Amino acid sequence: MRSAIVLAAGKGTRMKSDKCKVMHEVLHKPMIGHIVESLRKANVDRIVVVVGHGAESVKEYLKDSVEYALQEPQLGTGHAAMQAEMLKEEKGDTIILCGDGPCIQSETILKVFEANKDHACSVVTAVLEDGARYGRIVRNEKNLVEKIVEAKDCSSEELEIKEINTGIFCFKNELLFEGLKEIKNNNAQNEYYLTDLVEIFNKKGLSVNAMVVDDVDETMGVNDRVDLAKAQKWLKQHVNKKHMMNGVTLIDPDNTYIDTEVSIGVDSVIYPNVHLEGNTVIGNNVTIFPNSYLRNAVIEDGAVIDSSKVVESKVGANSTVGPMSHLRNNTVVASNCRIGNFVEFKNTNFGEGSKCAHLTYVGDSDVGKGVNFGCGVVTVNYDGKNKFRTTIKDGAFIGSNCNLIAPVTIGENALLAAGSTITSSVEDGDMGIARSRQSIKKGYGTVYKNK
Template sequence: MSTRYAIILAAGQGTRMKSKLYKVLHPVCGKPMVQHVVDQISKLHIDEMVTIIGHGAEKVKAQLGTQSQYALQESQLGTAHAVIQAKEMLAGKFGVTLVVCGDTPLIKAETMEALFKHHEEMNAKATVLTAEAIDPTGYGRVVRNQQGFVEKIVEHKDASDQERSIKEINTGTYCFDNQALFNALEQVSNDNVQGEYYLPDVIEILKKQGEIVTAFQTEEFEETLGVNDRVALSEAERIMKKRINETHMRNGVTLIDPLSTYIGPDVEIGQDTVIYPGTTISGKTVIGSECVIGPNSEIKDCQIGNETTIRQSVSHESSIGSRVNIGPFAHIRPKSDIHDEVKIGNFVEIKKAVFGKGSKASHLSYIGDAEVGKDVNIGCGSITVNYDGKNKFLTTIEDDVFIGCNSNLVAPVTVKKGAYVAAGSTITSDVPENALSIARARQVNKENYVDKLNYKK
């Protein structure tokens, strides 16, 4: 295998998006387009990756981080001009260079790998990734000779009637012999209507030099889609969502209604898990087997065990164990750690809390900044009072504690093992082990009080 390089074109402004957000950072299924491209390239054996940046350069670098090197295209003067910005990093090196656009989020690693192999097997200086379009209007046509090699690439506006009948189109993704690429780039002219330097001109230059230029046709036209406006962005979202959902279903996950189920590209789901309609699962979420998720649940960046049910609830950046029952209408906020066999019921909010095995908060409670032990029962309407207006404080509830309904635990406070807190109590001091704590005003009944009120009226 030869040394491999990749150049990602991500410098264009994307004016047709009509957005303040830089084009390649627009998300498809929750992930920026350019990140999709980089992640797919990262699955290949690539020795160096260079992303050409321009508009929004710092934001693209912040998104991709150390996954890529960067070259700045200060003025956007065409695709050939963009590629030559990588000259300082790559020119003169032996190997094969992949050039791909950062606004093609649907392209697959398998397709790029096949393109590399075809290029190497054909001993070509350039290989064009092509696709067959049902309606090729507007695309550059790939004209082959009798041997199947690329004769030329002709733009739609310059094509003859015979050339316009060709269905095979240039996708804008290429493999080049690296040295041949940079040598040819020096010869590219901007003598055209737009006054720009175009990468397809390299093909013509190499052909005139008698070099082998070939084409590799992908079976899926959809994966070559370039996103230039919101309509194309919506189409890419639809295709990506369908691809992701079908992958999970083929891996043994049941999606009751795939059309109304949104799953991010980095989500992992175990076999025999059932996802109900209206559910969104995103980020680096990992869900175990035999779970039931939804309907109408939102899960982001969570680790979830096996046989857990989450109904009509929201959970972000948290760990949830096995055989846990959450919802309906629960909110699991970031940094929560819910252990096995826990029940978090309706209208319960958990925030930055540890919930021990077998513990329950069945309804209408807020548990924030807390450490809850095993087999704890937290009654309806109970609250850990964690905030004094400036700082947050910890509530500790040890194993086998019973918290009565409508209790306030004013942090910092500890309820020790086996203790009981009477309903309606406001606890401001630690509760000893196995004690009963009652912290409420004594009931006073005023006999005939209502009659006295009525008399005054």
């Protein structure tokens, strides 16, 4: 049995925010979300989040994906762990993490559980050139942890120790809850500290292990906006490296922004200043040019997105979008389509091989295969109160500067003459034309200019 306790009750005053600290976002996801995601990937069975300040916002976000314990008032890390009493009967190991450490990865969590296999407790540590304000790890002759000494209490010799406490612990669960009963608050802050368990365990002859992390920044805590930016940078680089190692070309990784849940296929090329957010799925051999923004989008193999925005929508294989196009609200573009510059699709199905090259709005529409849109077409879908759909069947040709007043249906291989405002349906193979007849006034141009 693997359990986890996430300490998320702190206010985070240094963030200078009305928002609960653990709800501040890194790569468009609250910090607490990243931690829970990593725990799930590490196959942790039960996750208890200890809440306090901003408890409602944390619960609203995580909902019933975890269990909750309330710490009120906040009296230290040991006191926080005491609140997770719903775990006290469990067997196995329990990892304890801080809710402001969003960079921790599932691979590291698995290593922590493995490191604690033959020990009562394992402390996750890091080696720094300058331990600064962090608690120092004092090892005994068996190379196990004897105690953790806070920086302010260190002797000159202890201050020279480079191994520090990251604040992540793993315990045999039964021993954890037995030990928590013995923690005292006889200190200046009158708080209960989790680190006191190290000495309690040693006095009982229980072994306390230390596992040194490979990358100290993975365990960083976020205390202010500067730390938040550092965490964002680290996680961005970690995600980008993973994609590059999996066969994706990032032209400029430092200026490419990819959320943790985005999937990208092999041989895809991502240019600088591209933002891929949410559950976006990119296929193989896709090219995304600079200044594109995709959120919860699906881009199939061989497609090209050029300086465009695709939100909650899908682009089929070998289709091109952009530059400066906007697809939104569950738009589905089929394969081998061309969506050109300054085109907006909203809640529209666009059939295979259809083309819409420039300066067009298509909203709430169902477009068939092989349809061609001229420049400046608008499907007029809103009458001020209700929205209506437009249907355009296979092979239709929509001339430039046409307005289609929905609800209206354009039949197969129908033609709409340029400049028409279409208010009635056009049958298969027919032509619709709705514009004033042109008249010529001889010589009037010269008369006007000479006024």
